[in-house]
Amino acid sequence: MKTLDNTATYVDGVADGNISTIALSGFVPTSDSMQPAAPLGIIESFTISLTKTSGQILVDIPAYPGITNVNYFCVCVADNPLTNPSIVNGQLMLSAEDKSVRMDYNRSRNKTFNGLTPGVKYYFYVYASNSAGVSPLSNPQALYAS
Structure with missing residues (x-):
């Protein structure tokens, strides 16, 4: 077959x-x-950093070694980490308590979040997808916007 x-x-x-x-x-x-595409594991580490522009944070997601045709996504949430996030049927599910959530679905590994409020702590999560499915959501990383 x-x-x-x-x-x-x-x-x-x-x-x-x-x-x-x-x-x-x-x-x-x-x-x-x-x-067939290989299933994707959790993204264990990624980089978040401030820029010289006020209210701007960059996220850099490392590539999966040896795996191509991967789309990368990032979630940014203000003040508190996500309450109980999950991925169901390839969709990120958030609870009603999760406020001020921004998502970047541009598929690249480099994300730029603009217009963030200086002095507010932002939590970032990343995940990826390919034809085999969607990876688990990463653990959060946090950074105060400047």
Whole structure:
């Protein structure tokens, strides 16, 4: 079955659906052909830092080694950590008590949060997704905006 799936993926993606192209090319699916994405583990560490701009904090998320096609997300919450966050069916679920939550879904590993109130403590969480699913939410890191 896996061989048929790999062949179908090749015909649809590379040979533009032309079965004669695959026959002439001599394509033989192998374990190197189109492997499913690896599940993502929790992001253990990431960097948050102040900039010279008032009310701006940068978040830098490290890449998963050896894993491609990953989307990275960040949550920023003012004053208190999230109450009881969870990820259900790929969606971040927050409780009603969680206020002043900002989310960055731009998929990159570098996030910039602007317009933060100086002197307020902000908590940051990160997580990622790929075709295999969504990683667990990281532990929070906190920083006072300047």
